[in-house]
Amino acid sequence: MERCLRLLLLLLGSGLGSAFYLPGLAPVSFCEEQKVKDNCKSQIELLVNRLDSAESVLPYEYDAFDFCKDENERHPSENLGQVLFGERIASSPYKFTFNKNETCQKVCQKTYDPKSGVSALDFIKKGIQLNYQHHWIIDNMPVTWCYYFEDGQKYCSPGFPVGCTITADGRVKDACVINSEFNKKDTIYLFNHVDIIITYHSGKDENWDGARLVAARLEPKSYKHTGDKAIKCEGPPMEIPKDLTSKFQITYSYSVIFQENDTIKWASRWDYILESMQHTNIQWFSIMNSLVIVLFLSGMVAMIMLRTLHKDIARYNQIDSSEDAQEEFGWKLVHGDIFRPPMKGMLLSVFLGQGTQIFIMTFITLFLACLGFLSPANRGALMTCAVVLWVLLGTPAGYVSARMYKTFGGERWKSNVLLTALLCPGIIFADFFVMNVILLAKGSSAAIPFGTLVAILAMWFGISVPLTFLGAYFGFKERAIEHPVRTNQIPRQIPTQSFFTKPFPGIIMGGILPFGCIFIQLFFILNSIWITTGGGGPS
Template identity: 30%
Template sequence: MAMAKPHHLILLLLLFFTTLHSSSPSPSNHIYNVADNVPFFVNKLGPFNNPSETYEYYELPFCNPDPIVKKKESLGEVLNGDRLSNGLYEFKFREDKIDETLCQKKLTINEIGSFKEAINSEFYFQFYLDDLPFWGFIGKVEDQSLIHGGGGSNYYLFTHVQFDVLYNGNRVVEVKAFGDPNRAVDITKDVVIDVKFTYSVIWKATELRFENRMKRYSRASLHPMYRQVHWFSFINSIVIILLLIGLLSLLYTRHLKSDLKKYSNANEEDREVGWKSIHGDVFKHPPNSSLFFAVVGTGTQLLILLCFLLFLAFIGTLYPYNRGGLSNCLVLLFTLSSVFAGYSTASFHGQFAENGWERSVGLAGILYIGPVFVIFSILNIIAISYRVTAGLPLGSIIVILCLYAFVAIPLLAFGGVIGYRLRSVFQRPSATKRYPKEIQQLPWYRRTPFQMFIGGFVPFSAIVLQLHQVYASIWGYKIYTLPGILVATLITVIVIVVLVNIGLTYIQLSVEDHEWWWRSVLCGGSTAIFMFGYGIYFYARSRMVSEFRCYLFAIYTSMLKESESPISSKKQHLLHYIKDELFPLESEVYTQQGHLCLNCMLYWKSLGEEMSRMIEIMLL
């Protein structure tokens, strides 16, 4: 892999930072004098029950300026689905407007049909005033079968919108929009109709401080009921951890004492039974090692990416409705963290083999981004065909491809070179056998499918309550504003996965089954299968019924299943082993197993979350 020149990388990063920079003014610029124009933009609209399916505001025949000027957006805003444009509404600081005429239009039959379809789907709009998002419905439906014995439904279009703007001193702190039902126009009949669109702006003083103006957007997530759910889920996870520790302690105490007693009383020839009889097989070079080490690097990269994102959310850098903030951080951190993927892949590969580390590093570069790119491409084509804001323009796609080709790949190669040169020497605690011991036929409860079920179900049961909140946030129904709980949940899940799989590996080794590498991968990663199944359940229980959403979810499902083939090659974290002693040998296997399960579970989980997040940032 060719290395880019340093000054080229620096130039590309500088260009990237300019695209990442949001055009939102800093707090010092949110100061206005009386009669100053307050920045206003229309953004998008979409169905209330499908919050991730959004369209540009002027897709409906509202009053529009001539010309329509699209706001220059950062890469993160584009990925987030924001499409800000200028509007005819005027907001002058602390100047009320009453029944101000926006425009007068003659709606054609086709335009009335578009409005009726949108009102029937409970469409809402999203505007921005002084970088504050606010929403409102475009109309309402009245079921006449409940009134005077009538039949059918009547459709009413809100032609008057009232804006209540709250200010503190010379700053805007809150905005609300209401459609006036008393001025709604009946558009039930498919006839040409003249409509006059008007609006009012009412300015009100408030004691709410400017620094706290974003807190109201997370108020629903901080409701006591939701907090109880979060804490109950966390306590549930802690209880499961304590139970697992107790069960594992009992298992080890009982079996190890019995084994050590048996070995101490047996002849030297009779001691080669149980897990000691396979000490020459458990550290054999795993098959498909290049792919295996590639997963090591990819998992390291995703772990670092996840930790940085949670840290930024925890300190408040990432907050709700920071337009494009999360998308910007995802792109930036994933690009820069490629160096860790290359370093880890080459370092672990170098412990087993002198040659071929370049192939492992190359696989690390496509193992994760490959499935994501395929999903992204298919979703983008569908989004463009449905004219939703998820469809990315060609310029944004080129920027992303250039970032990966000219920044991420060189950093990956650079990390690979450094990792291979700084590799440590792997010392096996015992000599490996040329021919591995034959594995006997095992009962069904000791085979891979059942152990995968146990290895996935136990961690899933600890996070199922929290998972509902996460999926609600991913699909746009709720704002997740408790990063501390999310960090605690992630840690508990990792601990549970490691504990469960240490126990499963002990059971496997005790029956002289030395093929623990890939089984531990499947057992540790099977939690993601349960999480994905819960995602299907969540979708079925929701009211996301549009054809676009059905296509979207079907592609998401099929692409995730296709991604399971490379995902099956999971990773290990090899430590320096203690030589030749019986008990330390098994302890080291369990230590490796813990690292392996930790890394592979994080990789599966991160891939599922990243694909879900890709859907979110494309559709929000």
Template identity: 30%
Template sequence: MVNKVYSDHTQLQYAYYELPFVCPPTGQSHGAGLLSGQSIPLNLGEVLRGDRITTSDINLQVSHDSECNILCHQNITRADLTRAKSMIEDGYVVEWIVDNLPGATSFVTVDKTRKYYAAGFKLGYTEISGSTGSPRYYLNNHHTIVIRWRKAPGSAGEKGGKVVVGFEVYPKSVGAHSRNSNTGCPKDLQNVEENFELYIPPIREDVAHKYPDSSYIMADNEIGEDGATINVPYTYSVYWREDETVEWSNRWDLYFVNQEDGSHIHWVAIANSLIICALLTGMVLIIFAKTIRKDIKAGYKESVLEGGKRRRRSKPHSPKRSGEKLGGMLEQPDEAATSDSSSDEDALEDVTGWKLLHSDVFRTPQYGYLLAPLVGSGMQLLFMTLGLVLLSAVGVLNLSFRGGFISVGVGLFVFAGTFSGLFSAKVFKSFDGRDWQKNAFVTAILFPGLAFGLIFILNLFVWAQASSTAIPFTTLVGMLVLWLFIQVPLVYVGAWAGFEKTAAWEHPTKATTIPRQIPPQAWYMKSVRSVLIAGLIPFAVIFIELLFMFNSVWQDKSGYYYMFGFLAVVVVILMVTVAEVTVVTIYVQLCAENYHWWWQSFAVGGGSAVWVFLYCVWYYFARLHITGFVSSLLFFSYSFMACCVYALLTGTVGFLSANAFVRRIYG
């Protein structure tokens, strides 16, 4: 099978058979009812990641070596040649597939003890001319295919069955002088006399006609179509090699041998994250075990606010017993009574900070009708994320299931609409909301609608580039159907259950009519500053894992990220860290007598998304080599969408944690 070409320098992928300078499919039958050029049915994830898998004309016969096969002779024009040069300059890599394994280039580690694969192989390469200093472009037009196999396990192997454990492709550029004139095959692949250069001589007459008074010589790509072509001979060799060192179940491991050295970095990162999490846990325990426990014992309920002054409830006087001496002016006061009075006064002096907000802390926030749908969408994303990480960590989602991660993710997101509606309705009901159907509509439309609209706009730019990265129109319609006819009804079902069938989160205290005046806040407690400062801690927890994920997604376009065990641990630590950071931040805010904690808890929880996006900007300029407006637009748009998803997810965790914390201390 042939799939696509992709590059680290651009986000635009192209289907292999859409390239004008490769051999087009002949439509011949290859057995099992497959015709060359026939597209293979793809799942949703494969389509969204830009796969376009098609049967090729390359024949593979098990255990039959073939030293040379002529695939085709392809004539390409100046325009085709210009496009080939551009793609070679951008470093495009080709992906072919055998038995679900991507064709790979084989390498050996520096110490020559291990072998590993790099998915794909180069379309061509460039060299700088020694005489002119300009680049010269060479096309890889011969491919040596090595299929590594071993005996099938179990009874199938006893019957002569074989399984593929490796697929290697070694491309070469072979010019006309290095080919046998009779067969068209290379004379000697080990000693190629001449490489195949992409070059069509310019037409001097045309240059002289356009520039009669100038000695300027036009470049190849500056001359229009004149009917000139160049013939590209494509050939391939096939070799089958038995390899008993690789188990079929572990055949993907070779693609990750060069990444194994990063394991100790993961362990160091996890240890660092655990230390941060432990320090935060200690802070939260101190707050609960000492400060709040002491405050609750002092009892803010024993104090009442009247006219802005504290007043202690007086205790009834008990009559004197007979024979008890009446106190006179010179009589010393009773020590016990004095002690009790002093302790009461001390307790009253402790009625400050967060205890003064019991009549305002559960006041309905502004724009609560928007906060509730955001929390609902965050729960939907949280369910999807935890499901994906869990399924990947246990091995249900693996590399052999092409596009499975995206397909299952879309499915989990759609069916998690029930959780979205449920939690959105409960939060909305706690804000004294009445119209739950309107809230359900906003929840079902808000985030999916914004995401779908942005994807559709980006798709217009990619469609204009004729790239396979563009989502087909039929797929967009299918996603629209999933959204409107499955996810939206599920949101309504969850909202109905959350509003009508479950109890609301009752507030421990009631809000007064007149809101309390908030005193001036310290500089670090300002809304934006506290969000940025608090967001640094969760970002420090995930920083190292972000680097590995970014390398997999943006640099290694094959997208073979596999350390889901580490990722699962980091996700758990991240959730705990976000919850604890939010609790500490909100407690400090309440102690400063600021009761606007609803939106603040959501913002603090998602505050690290700002740092993640800034990291994306740094990564773009420091680590990537992306060129072109469309590719840059795709990078920043996808990064922004990912950060929004992350902010919704962590913001929801922060909101629910702060909500539980505030209810606990005021309950």
């Protein structure tokens, strides 16, 4: 029987090993137009995401700007995480056929006149001045703009700017450094042309049909196109006038080139993006340095406490007379007040319950992210996972809060359960709602639709709150935590404290160093996990 079970597990393992893909990461095969099959398509679709900027906190949808739009615009299904992050992915008029190179293809032409086109053109100019970035997607992979710094270091950004500016004093800003033709003072240039290079793995000597895309790069350019039909991608750059006094036209175009590269595996196609971003690498030296500092401080505090207790115990053992025995000192002065219930026992128990819920949620989310289940290719999966885990972890929050409140001797158990379920989430949701109203008023794509807010409320009150009540039920059924030392009925009078021992200075001095160490660690770790979109161009 045991040998049969082993054989069955081996067969299942081999079958899963050859057919298992992480969620959202299944590869897509492409072939030439005359070789299309059921599992191999020829049309490559370019999707557009929101535009954002490091100089502004407000992201905008692609449709908020007057760019070329798809006549039959589609919005791929979005999960909860994408909606909360404000990602608005839509189809675009940029359509490619696999392995078919195209040069200087016209996409659309926009016309602005002084009567009706001023506002749309001004919005584009404002986006250029704030260095807003396009974010395009091909085959669930960001289209990157790669350039070199002065020291020869290559950087690949998963976004490219709408345009660039030259200030009135002749200072070159943002991406205008890439072309010496951008030299007019007090001028705004628009990138209305892109050269796209799509790299693919041909699939030779592999067990799949067709080719798979492994990289998508582009280079933004600016051309002042002339003519309505036949256009040439050459000539002076596209300048946007400061004041619109006559009819003004902008023609958008693109060129696409396909390149074969069988050395890059499909599973590692994100590597060139992550490796070029130095700030996304986990700084192990800094983390180890922080850990050593925390361990050293903890050990130092533990040694001080042990030495103090050891002196007290040695002094107790040296007592000779009964008069000395009646005099209390050291640990005996405070041992009867150590486990006295706190003045704000209700709030402390509520915060302990909510902290437990958030801690378990964070730990599981980071664990799944490290395993690769929350890959950047699966957009919005990280936030979706975090929200769902938080909702499902109401039981430990209610249990810890109720158990601690019972230990403190509390009797208002109904208030405890309600505060555990509603206090912290209510504050966060109220803040979230106010910011969402502001984003709606500004027309930002980060604003959450009303239906999503209702869905979040339904998850909160329909799942999290009942689970919190369930956890609190089991918590109150348990016995209170027994203290190793009996508490005195009369509290000991606290002597006058110096400035350094008062609560606020003590919190600052005692907490700033551990907080700094933990912040350094989490900054590098979370930055490496969350980095799916990057900053702008060179400046």
